[in-house]
Amino acid sequence: MSILLTGGTGYIGSHVAVAVAQLGHEIVLYDNLSNSDEAVVTQIAQIIGRPLTFIRGDIRDTQLLQLTLRAHGVAVVVHLAGLKAVGESLVSPLDYYGNNVQGTISLMQAMKAEGVRKIVFSSSATVYGQPKYLPLDEAHSLSATSPYGRSKIHIEELLRDVAVSDPSWSIACLRYFNPAGAHDTFLMGDNPKGTPNNLMPFIAQVAMGKRARLEVFGDDFETEDGTGLRDYIHIMDLAEGHAAALEFLGSSQGWHAINLGTGQPYSVLQMIRSFESVSGAAVPFEISARRPGDVAACYANANKAKSVLGWAAKRNLREICESTWRFQQTLAQRLK
Numbered sequence: 001m002s003i004l005l006t007g008g009t010g011y012i013g014s015h016v017a018v019a020v021a022q023l024g025h026e027i028v029l030y031d032n033l034s035n036s037d038e039a040v041v042t043q044i045a046q047i048i049g050r051p052l053t054f055i056r057g058d059i060r061d062t063q064l065l066q067l068t069l070r071a072h073g074v075a076v077v078v079h080l081a082g083l084k085a086v087g088e089s090l091v092s093p094l095d096y097y098g099n100n101v102q103g104t105i106s107l108m109q110a111m112k113a114e115g116v117r118k119i120v121f122s123s124s125a126t127v128y129g130q131p132k133y134l135p136l137d138e139a140h141s142l143s144a145t146s147p148y149g150r151s152k153i154h155i156e157e158l159l160r161d162v163a164v165s166d167p168s169w170s171i172a173c174l175r176y177f178n179p180a181g182a183h184d185t186f187l188m189g190d191n192p193k194g195t196p197n198n199l200m201p202f203i204a205q206v207a208m209g210k211r212a213r214l215e216v217f218g219d220d221f222e223t224e225d226g227t228g229l230r231d232y233i234h235i236m237d238l239a240e241g242h243a244a245a246l247e248f249l250g251s252s253q254g255w256h257a258i259n260l261g262t263g264q265p266y267s268v269l270q271m272i273r274s275f276e277s278v279s280g281a282a283v284p285f286e287i288s289a290r291r292p293g294d295v296a297a298c299y300a301n302a303n304k305a306k307s308v309l310g311w312a313a314k315r316n317l318r319e320i321c322e323s324t325w326r327f328q329q330t331l332a333q334r335l336k
């Protein structure tokens with residue numbers, strides 16, 4: 001089967017590409033490289049042991065998408081392309097609605113025109129807003145505190161409307177919790193351009209000595225040690241969750257929202273300690289003010305993924321920290 005991955009050279013897309021290619025599928029990566037590097041295409045090819053197609057393009061370019069779907073006989077799309085920085089979305093909301101919402105409309109138009117009716121969409125636990133109860137299941141109400149979060153809710157809703165309008169569509173919205181870690185070859189991992197927004201790449205860069213210290217955003221939350229609790233999921237578990245979703249779409253119709261998380265929360269201080277113990281490197285930190293919009297705790301009820309997809313996360317926090325650390329070292333070696 002031929003599978004198009006929008007945002008395929010990004011952090012999550014590159015790992016999904018490997019997991020899916022290793023099942024024997026043909027992979028077409030489609031990305032405008034606004035937040036990734038074409039070099040990852042070579043790394044994916046090296047890991048899977050065969051070449052793959054990369055198209056440099058924007059998801060708002062409906063015509064190029066149509067040509068790509070047609071030329072490669074694409075059967076399913078995994079739609080990861082989009083902007084993802086919460087703070088930036090508050091400053092540039094039009095970019096977020098343009099790339100994320102308008103981009104998805106353009107993609108759906110191209111798919112409709114080419115008769116492609118199966119799509120996996122990268123949603124986020126951010127759609128749950130301030131949790132009303134924990135762990136979060138898929139029936140929890142949706143709300144958002146940023147244009148980024150709202151763009152994800154808008155996209156989920158527009159996808160549901162499309163599925164209602166035409167029952168031949170099969171749509172899975174995967175609500176990721178906190179993806180972290182790297183591929184076991186350590187050739188690929190989270191290597192954001194500029195200052196990392198997320199905790200794990202920031203910790204890793206401090207441990208590598210690239211940054212002086214980590215700011216811990218608040219130690220006065222209602223959690224055991226006062227710092228935020230999150231559900232960190234190994235990137236390869238997440239990637240395998242996509243492979244399971246592709247199989248599920250083969251035998252299902254309609255719109256489905258499914259959490260991809262572990263159900264096991266860790267605090268910021270636990271993450272720092274775990275990383276220090278695995279790497280042997282110090283992670284100096286200081287407590288600073290809460291980051292606007294941050295919730296005290298956010299973790300998944302992952303039962304639906306288990307029952308519907310037959311998937312559950314297998315890797316632990318140690319493996320997340322270890323792969324992150326080894327990836328950082330490989331990266332430093334490569335840049336020497």
Ligand code: NAD
Pocket residue numbers: 006007008009010011012013030031032033034035036057058059060079080081082083084099103122123124125176177178179198
């Ligand atoms: P990423 O920035 O590494 O990957 C996104 C890719 O999309 C990048 O390669 C970027 O160049 C590309 N892109 C952006 N706008 C595009 C456009 N208009 N046309 C074509 N390509 C475009 O981010 P990621 O962490 O791999 O995230 C992938 C998806 O998962 C995003 O939709 C993100 O919102 C979602 N998500 C990520 C996380 C996370 O913690 N990383 C959590 C929840 C949801």
Ligand code: UD1
Pocket residue numbers: 084086087124125126148149178197198199200202214215216217218227228229230268291292293294298
């Ligand atoms: C953030 C986004 C969320 C997005 C997700 C994945 C916000 C408010 N939320 O989630 O919408 O879907 O990333 O991209 O930005 N932390 C620090 N210091 C740091 C960085 C983070 O203490 O330098 C803390 C945070 O306060 C939080 C935890 O680490 O408690 C995890 O943060 P992060 O990795 O940014 O993920 P989320 O906040 O869960």
